[in-house]
Amino acid sequence: MRNAKEIFEEYISKKKLKFTSQRNIILDTFLKEEGHISTEELYEKVAQKSPSIGIATVYRTLKLLTECGLAYERQFGDGQSRYEHSHEHIHHDHLICTGCGKIVEFENADIEKLQNEMAKKKKFKVYAHKLELYGLCHDCIK
């Protein structure tokens, strides 16, 4: 299985783009991150290693990572996009606690199967999906 950097380099060269040190650092930092990171948060982590990198470059690189399928973009309704890596992860969905903001991931093959059946019925070819359940977690119910 190709690793993330190989996928990125392949995408870069196929599009006749350039593999710069900034893109390398941003990719590494992104891959080390678990969970759902915002551009701002990623920028702060990147700036620790390389303070001269501008946030615009982080935005531009995150867009590239999304295009080549290494990152998933998600909007949880807090006014900014959040990203997570798709590589090395099986597909999963999210339970979001509206009390404390906690995000729990889950994965359910039966739901996916039903989704695909539904898409077929509506004559869609589905490439991606988002499923988010909003509610209160165990701690916040009290």
Next chain:
Amino acid sequence: MRNAKEIFEEYISKKKLKFTSQRNIILDTFLKEEGHISTEELYEKVAQKSPSIGIATVYRTLKLLTECGLAYERQFGDGQSRYEHSHEHIHHDHLICTGCGKIVEFENADIEKLQNEMAKKKKFKVYAHKLELYGLCHDCIK
């Protein structure tokens, strides 16, 4: 079954807010609308009836309608929030064509059942969910 205006008036009085002509017009306009309307689009429709209403009031009223459960807020990734009415509609999800932007609604009780089971397993009490399938519609596959 209470109609939308009753629900809104009830919410307004419970919160000791005021039922103004602007809120009335915005609610009426919103209810006449089918599908997924953005704040800007709703503002334009409202302005046809009552040009003096400002867009800030539309934003504020839409927030109220969301709070009292009459509107659902959705983000389809085009950079703005879109709203649809929840009243008089059974719950449904969306198929979104990334080719032409078409949005098809569907409803599937089996998926909802699985979602609730999953929430229970993770000890969540779920109040809302969003399910969106992204892909190409029949016309765009060609």
Next chain:
DNA sequence: GTGTTTGCAAATGCTTTGCATCCCT
């Protein structure tokens, strides 16, 4: 009357873009 709401404009927050310079290839 009094506290909320409104319209306006200014402010905010996230994201994108123009441009001169820099740097892969």
Next chain:
DNA sequence: AGGGATGCAAAGCATTTGCAAACAC
């Protein structure tokens, strides 16, 4: 060498907010 990439600041959007005047109750 040459075209894409970068950092910066400015621009762009959608959305929110401060405030004085207007209004609902």
